Amino acid sequence: MCDNLSSQLKQIIVETLNMEEISVEDIQDDTPLIDSGLGMDSIDALELVVRVEKEFNVKIKSSEEAKLALSSVRSLMDFINKHTPD
Amino acid sequence: MTAINPLTVGIKVCKCLTAFGDEKETYHNLIDQNCALKAQAVFGENGGDNVPLSLCNEMRATYPPRWISLLHKLLSDLPDKPWGTPAYPIIISSSNFGVDQLFAYSKNNNSNYLKNSTPYKNVEWVSNEFKLGSACTIISHACVSSNIALIYGSKLLQRSHVEEVLVLSYDFLSPFVTGGFYSLKILNGDFPKPYSDCETGSIALGDGAAFAVLSRKKCDVNIDAQMSYNECFHMTRNNPDGSGFRNIGNLILPFLKDKKVWINGHGTGTLEAGKLESTLFNEVFSGAPLVSWKGSLGHTLGSCGLVELAIAIESIKNNQTPGTIGSQRPCFSDNVALSSFKNNSYNGVVLASNAFGGAHAIMLISYD
Amino acid sequence: MIERYIKNYHKIGPFNEILDNDFIKKLKQEFPPLLARRMTLLSLLIGNVCKNFKLAEEDEIVYATTCAEGLSLESFLLSFPTPSPLHFQNSIHPSGIEQVLIARQQPINNLLPINGAPQTIILNALMAIMHTQSEYSYLISGEEKGNRLSDVQITNNCSYAYSIEFCKDNTDAIGKLCWKPCSTDSLDTVITGDDFIKFLDCKKELELQHKNFGKFKITWH
Numbered sequence: 125m126c127d128n129l130s131s132q133l134k135q136i137i138v139e140t141l142n143m144e145e146i147s148v149e150d151i152q153d154d155t156p157l158i159d160s161g162l163g164m165d166s167i168d169a170l171e172l173v174v175r176v177e178k179e180f181n182v183k184i185k186s187s188e189e190a191k192l193a194l195s196s197v198r199s200l201m202d203f204i205n206k207h208t209p210d
Numbered sequence: 211m212t213a214i215n216p217l218t219v220g221i222k223v224c225k226c227l228t229a230f231g232d233e234k235e236t237y238h239n240l241i242d243q244n245c246a247l248k249a250q251a252v253f254g255e256n257g258g259d260n261v262p263l264s265l266c267n268e269m270r271a272t273y274p275p276r277w278i279s280l281l282h283k284l285l286s287d288l289p290d291k292p293w294g295t296p297a298y299p300i301i302i303s304s305s306n307f308g309v310d311q312l313f314a315y316s317k318n319n320n321s322n323y324l325k326n327s328t329p330y331k332n333v334e335w336v337s338n339e340f341k342l343g344s345a346c347t348i349i350s351h352a353c354v355s356s357n358i359a360l361i362y363g364s365k366l367l368q369r370s371h372v373e374e375v376l377v378l379s380y381d382f383l384s385p386f387v388t389g390g391f392y393s394l395k396i397l398n399g400d401f402p403k404p405y406s407d408c409e410t411g412s413i414a415l416g417d418g419a420a421f422a423v424l425s426r427k428k429c430d431v432n433i434d435a436q437m438s439y440n441e442c443f444h445m446t447r448n449n450p451d452g453s454g455f456r457n458i459g460n461l462i463l464p465f466l467k468d469k470k471v472w473i474n475g476h477g478t479g480t481l482e483a484g485k486l487e488s489t490l491f492n493e494v495f496s497g498a499p500l501v502s503w504k505g506s507l508g509h510t511l512g513s514c515g516l517v518e519l520a521i522a523i524e525s526i527k528n529n530q531t532p533g534t535i536g537s538q539r540p541c542f543s544d545n546v547a548l549s550s551f552k553n554n555s556y557n558g559v560v561l562a563s564n565a566f567g568g569a570h571a572i573m574l575i576s577y578d
Numbered sequence: 579m580i581e582r583y584i585k586n587y588h589k590i591g592p593f594n595e596i597l598d599n600d601f602i603k604k605l606k607q608e609f610p611p612l613l614a615r616r617m618t619l620l621s622l623l624i625g626n627v628c629k630n631f632k633l634a635e636e637d638e639i640v641y642a643t644t645c646a647e648g649l650s651l652e653s654f655l656l657s658f659p660t661p662s663p664l665h666f667q668n669s670i671h672p673s674g675i676e677q678v679l680i681a682r683q684q685p686i687n688n689l690l691p692i693n694g695a696p697q698t699i700i701l702n703a704l705m706a707i708m709h710t711q712s713e714y715s716y717l718i719s720g721e722e723k724g725n726r727l728s729d730v731q732i733t734n735n736c737s738y739a740y741s742i743e744f745c746k747d748n749t750d751a752i753g754k755l756c757w758k759p760c761s762t763d764s765l766d767t768v769i770t771g772d773d774f775i776k777f778l779d780c781k782k783e784l785e786l787q788h789k790n791f792g793k794f795k796i797t798w799h
Contacts, residue, residue, distance in 0.1 A: 142615045163612050166446055170394060170663035178660055186410045187395040188481070215711055253659070296760065296790055305670065312732065316655040327732050329671075330644065330695040345790035347702055348693040350671040362690060365709040371760050389658060390666030440689050442679035445667055461687075566667065567676040569689070 129201050133176075137197075140175045141168050153198040158191070169194045176200065182207040216465055217364035217436050220429030221575070222374065226420035226520035227284040228507050229264035233420075236507070237524035240532035241550055245506045247401060247414045247536075252392045253385040261392060262401045264416035264508040269383055271314030273322040277382040277417075278339065284380075284419050285340055291423075293376050294343020299366055303349040303359035303379045305512030308332035310384030353476075354438065354563045355379060355512030356420065357571030360519075361436050363424050373426075379513040380419035387511065388415060394446065402479025404502040405488045405546045406537045411481035418510025418517040431523050434558070434574045435465035441568025448483055448568050452490045458570035459494030462560060465574050469558035471495065472531055472547075474518050476564045477502025478509045483564070485542040492543040495560065499547040505536025515563045515571060522559050526577050529554050580708050582715070582744040584753035584796070588627040589778050591738030596723060613681045618647050618668050620722040621677035623739035628678060628718060631743060638688040638710040640717050641675040642703035644696055644771060648724035648733025675718055688712065696770040701791040707744055708757045717742045719771060738775045751799060753781075758793040 134148040137157070141164065155161045158169055166187070172194060173184050182204055184190045193203040229246040230236040239246070246264035251257050254269035263269070266280050291298050308326025315323035326332040333348050351358045356379035363375035391397035391413065400412035424433075439461060441454040448454050473495060475487050491500055503518060510517050525531045533549040541548075558576045597619065605622040606614035608629055617625070620643070633639075647669050654665035667673065672691030679686060688710070694702045699719075707717050718741045724733020744755065766788045769777065777784055784796040 144615070145611060165444065165612075167616075167664050167667060173395065174393065174657075174660050174662060184395065186398050186400070186412065188410045190395050256659070258659070294790075296792070299790075312651075313655065315730075324730055324732075327730070328645070329693040330699075334695065343790070344698075347706070349691065350693050351689070351691045352670050352672075358690060362706070362709070365711075368709070369759055385658070386655075389661040390654070390663070390670075393661040393663040393666055395663075438688055440676075440679070440686050442676065442683065442685050445673075445676065445680060566670055567672075567680065568685075 129204065130197055133197050133200055136175050136179065137172060140171050151197060154196050157194050157196055176204070180204050180208055216434065217361060219364045219367055219433050220425040220427050221431045221433060221523070222423040222425045222429050223289060224420070224422040224520045224523050225284060225287050226418065226517040227266065227280060228418050228510065228517060229266050229416060233520040233524050237521055237528065237532065240503055240506055240521065240535065241530060243535050245535060246416065247506065247508055252388050252397070256385060260399055261388065261397050262414035262508065263383060263388065264414065265383060266417040271310060273320070275308065275311060275326060277380065280382070280419060281336065281380060284421065288421065289423060291374065292343065294337065294345050296345050297371060297373045298376065299372060300342055300346040300376045300378065301349060301359040301363050302333050302346060303355040303377070303512055304381055305350060305352050305355050306381045306384070306387055309386045310382060313384050313386040350512065351565060351569060352567070353511055353514060353565035354569045354571040356514070356516035357563050357573065358438060360422065360433065360515070360573065361438060364433065364436065367424060367426050375424045376421060377424060377516065378421045379516045381511040381513040382417050383415055391415060396480055401536055402505050403537045404477030404479050404505050404534055405484045405541045407540045407542050408481065411479055411484065413478040413480060414504065414508035416508025416510045418507070418513040420513055420516035420520050422516060422519065431526065431575055431577045434576050435462055436573035437461045438569065438571045443568050445566055448486055452486045454568050454570055455486050455490035456494060458562065458572045459491055462572045462574050463494060466558065469576065470556045471498050471558040471560050472553060472556050473498050473500045474522050474559060474561045475500050475502050476562055477534065478504050488541065488543040488546055492545040497545050499551065500545045501531060501534045501547050503532060503535065505534060515561065519561055522561060522575065525553060526559070580757045582707060582746065582755045583748045583751035584755060585743040585745050585751055587740065587742040587778060588630065589738070589740035589775055590623050590626050592736045592772065592775055593723070593738065594736045597737060609681045616664060617677050618650055618674065618722065619737060620647055620674040620720050620739070623722070623737060624674050624718060624720050625678040625681065627739045627741040631716065631741065633684050633686060634714070635685055635687055636712050637686060638712045638715040639675065639686060639690065640703055640706040640715065641672050641689060641691045642694070642699050642717065642719040643674060643721060644694060644699050645721050645724065645732070645734040646671050647673050648722055648727060652725055652727050652733065674720060696772065697768045699771050700769050700774050701786060701788050701794070704755065704757070704794050705791050707755065713746050715744045717744065721771065736772060740775050740778055753796060753798040756795045761787050761789060761792045
């Protein structure tokens with residue numbers, strides 16, 4: 125189940141951010157998403173937030189919360205698991 | 211970096227309109243520490259989460275637009291001159307213009323909404339409504355729109371055939387812009403606390419409109435210097451080394467000479483920008499008191515520079531400057547004035563705004 | 579009579595058709611990939627016509643566009659009720675030129691972004707150039723072809739960009755812009771933005787006159 129969520133998120137990252145040179149396989153669970161690592165910036169992160177909120181029915185309330193949740197795929201999985209309604 | 215012509219002009223008239231009313235009503239409400247912001251649906255009649263907004267009237271898509279009566283109220287005090295002729299040119303600035311109408315058109319295809327759907331169509335419509343001439347420049351530079359308009363207006367006054375310049379700026383909210391800031395996660399359920407050292411930051415938005423008549427002649431209040439600087443570091447972030455704020459502060463510093471100033475900052479309530487602004491201005495302006503009124507009025511976007519200039523002029527007239535409403539200690543730096551203070555011992559005000567793209571604008575006003 | 583000398587100019591377009599992906603890919607190659615992937619068409623065209631300019635902080639830019647980021651505007655409107663932060667940001671004037679300056683990390687003191695009707699935007703832009711104070715100033719302009727909103731003239735129906743480098747000094751100038759602020763002529767002679775870019779190709783003398791803006795004359799050496 126964890127693997128499914130991880131793959132799903134990585135697919136969303138590649139699709140939403142239009143990253144032609146990066147594939148799902150290039151993204152590790154602990155790869156930093158913002159600045160170093162994948163090199164996303166705050167706007168990329170927010171685009172991702174829109175998609176994640178829609179697909180997983182969760183709410184990210186502030187830019188600070190977005191920064192923490194999107195620090196890596198793993199942190200995003202943790203956020204979704206913590207906030208997804210039962 | 212050297213400043214060129216400081217673009218000194220007289221401010222003959224300066225008036226504004228906010229959710230509190232005109233500049234006098236707005237000023238007195240700020241002195242009384244009232245907050246114009248109310249938690250309301252981010253998408254207006256279309257619902258959504260509650261966010262802090264200050265509105266002059268209900269945020270609904272109507273034709274004629276909801277804001278036309280508000281502009282009538284503001285411009286009822288416009289001096290009677292042949293505005294919009296080459297000797298009395300107009301500059302209209304906004305970050306929104308009639309985007310509420312465009313948004314409404316996108317929802318229901320009613321062709322009435324097209325009359326104001328682009329900046330130039332909006333300006334043409336407004337010019338017809340108020341019988342203004344067509345010698346008009348349209349300026350749009352996000353949240354420094356009105357500041358850039360003042361700078362350009364001052365440049366026009368360098369020409370001998372120009373007598374006075376009317377600078378008009380208006381920004382009325384709509385789901386287009388509230389939705390946009392909401393998507394950036396900086397407009398959320400929390401009310402803004404400009405310059406406060408908190409865990410999360412948030413802004414509020416507000417309706418705002420203002421006009422100023424600029425003159426080549428010296429007036430009771432004058433713009434001694436005004437300039438701009440564009441960091442071009444990132445669209446929604448300032449350079450974290452603070453160079454943008456340091457540079458814009460240093461551009462105006464030579465013109466302060468021996469003036470004792472207080473500062474009206476941009477202070478929207480975001481954490482990073484608020485910290486940079488307050489700490490760098492504390493450094494550059496040697497602890498001059500810093501205030502922001504956006505914790506009460508919300509951020510009036512493109513019109514904020516001119517709206518807050520009108521309030522600053524009221525502060526001068528009344529010898530008292532409203533404090534930074536909504537904020538609390540600890541703040542990022544010691545220069546932040548939370549409470550109102552007497553300003554008799556000051557003889558100048560620095561007003562600063564900044565915008566997407568790391569655009570900065572600053573002006574120094576002085577008075578007798 | 580106020581003068582500025584034309585040192586150089588660049589243009590791309592106009593294109594009446596939708597630009598193909600290979601062409602856009604080529605435009606993107608001039609920028610870092612992480613930034614280029616989300617730059618708007620207008621910013622890519624502007625980037626192309628500005629790439630050879632050696633911009634300095636003290637220079638001034640007049641940026642003129644009527645429809646600006648029309649495609650981003652269309653996409654942002656379509657994204658509701660879950661508004662897109664990227665399209666919101668890109669739709670805010672003067673995003674086109676800012677995306678380029680940010681990609682190149684090129685700060686600039688004076689950026690004057692103006693809007694205007696198709697018939698008067700060139701006059702406004704030229705007047706703004708005549709009010710620049712720096713030694714070097716640049717008129718940068720462009721439009722991008724829209725989709726559904728071009729039928730109602732909210733977005734443009736062709737894509738192009740151009741840039742003109744002006745200087746107060748006439749060394750190595752290729753042309754001259756003159757301005758007489760006041761005009762007593764009754765007949766206005768104007769040019770739209772879409773036609774002005776075509777004029778740049780033929781390098782003929784151009785005279786514009788308008789009761790509000792005075793008389794402009796562009797001549798080529």
